[in-house]
Amino acid sequence: GGITQSPKYLFRKEGQNVTLSCEQNLNHDAMYWYRQDPGQGLRLIYYSQIVNDFQKGDIAEGYSVSREKKESFPLTVTSAQKNPTAFYLCASRRPGARDTEAFFGQGTRLTVV
Amino acid sequence: EDQVTQSPEALRLQEGESSSLNCSYTVSGLRGLFWYRQDPGKGPEFLFTLYSAGEEKEKERLKATLTKKESFLHITAPKPEDSATYLCAVPLSGTYKYIFGTGTRLKVLA
Numbered sequence: 022g023g024i025t026q027s028p029k030y031l032f033r034k035e036g037q038n039v040t041l042s043c044e045q046n047l048n049h050d051a052m053y054w055y056r057q058d059p060g061q062g063l064r065l066i067y068y069s070q071i072v073n074d075f076q077k078g079d080i081a082e083g084y085s086v087s088r089e090k091k092e093s094f095p096l097t098v099t100s101a102q103k104n105p106t107a108f109y110l111c112a113s114r115r116p117g118a119r120d121t122e123a124f125f126g127q128g129t130r131l132t133v134v
Numbered sequence: 135e136d137q138v139t140q141s142p143e144a145l146r147l148q149e150g151e152s153s154s155l156n157c158s159y160t161v162s163g164l165r166g167l168f169w170y171r172q173d174p175g176k177g178p179e180f181l182f183t184l185y186s187a188g189e190e191k192e193k194e195r196l197k198a199t200l201t202k203k204e205s206f207l208h209i210t211a212p213k214p215e216d217s218a219t220y221l222c223a224v225p226l227s228g229t230y231k232y233i234f235g236t237g238t239r240l241k242v243l244a
Contacts, residue, residue: 026177051230062138062234063178063221070230078231110177119185120166120225123232125177 022046026111026126032134033098033105041096041129043111051114052094053123056080056107063110069094098131106133136161136226140235147242150211155238157222158204167205169198170221172237178221181207212242 024045033039045052051070055063065078069088083102088094094113098105108130112123141156159167166185170178182191184200191198195216197208207220219237226233 024177053232055234060236062236063223065231068230108175112177120183122168122180122183123178123223124180125170127177128175130175 024111024113024124024126026109026129028129029127031129031131033131034134036100038097038099039131041098041109041111041131043094043096043126044092045094045111045113045124046092047113047115047124048091049113049115049124050091051116052088053112053114054078054084054086054094054096055110055112057110057128058107066096066109105131107131136224136233138222138224138233138235140220140222140238142238143236144239145241147209147212147240149213149242149244152208152210152212154209155207155220155240156204157207157235159222159224159233160203161224161233162227164202165225167200168223168232169205169207170223172219172221174219181220209240212240214242214244216240217242 027042053068054066067086069075085097110128111126114123137160139158169181172178182198187202195210199206219239221237223232223234
């Protein structure tokens with residue numbers, strides 16, 4: 022079991038919306054999307070604690086998400102995101118009395134062409 | 135302001151040369167500190183969780199320790215396969231969000 026992100030590489034033309042897939046079979050309630058740029062830490066885009074509910078992170082502008090199923094948390098990079106070239110990471114976390122570790126997918130590298 | 139700072143940014147070691155990586159944090163009510171390893175082009179992989187000051191965890195050549203202000207990741211007699219970026223993260227007070235440091239890029243030379 023684990024988290025599967027697809028595709029591994031994605032190319033976007035100017036003005037185009039693209040959707041990054043994230044699927045998990047860990048039965049985790051919480052899911053997250055992060056963006057990673059060289060020399061910067063992981064920055065939170067959106068997160069979801071439960072199906073049909075999600076919250077904006079620190080850099081949500083130009084992105085949208087949905088959480089219709091527990092297993093799936095797709096991220097759409099819209100044309101409003103002016104600098105989308107980055108490495109995108111999806112993560113999930115199981116609920117617990119204490120904060121627990123995140124499980125990450127292998128990432129999607131998005132490039133604007 | 136809640137913050138996580140890692141140092142050094144980059145570290146080059148000879149094989150067998152032990153050293154330590156630092157993660158300092160300023161969050162109120164620490165609920166845990168997490169260490170991850172990230173290889174180039176891949177997602178981070180979980181290493182350790184530390185919940186309270188004085189706690190220590192070990193795994194092979196790695197040992198993580200925690201004080202009230204910082205955590206250290208000690209690497210004893212490293213090997214080239216230990217080369218990676220090491221990230222630390224803490225939960226943000228009163229939220230489900232986590233703050234990540236910018237990481238330490240470790241290179242171990244044979």
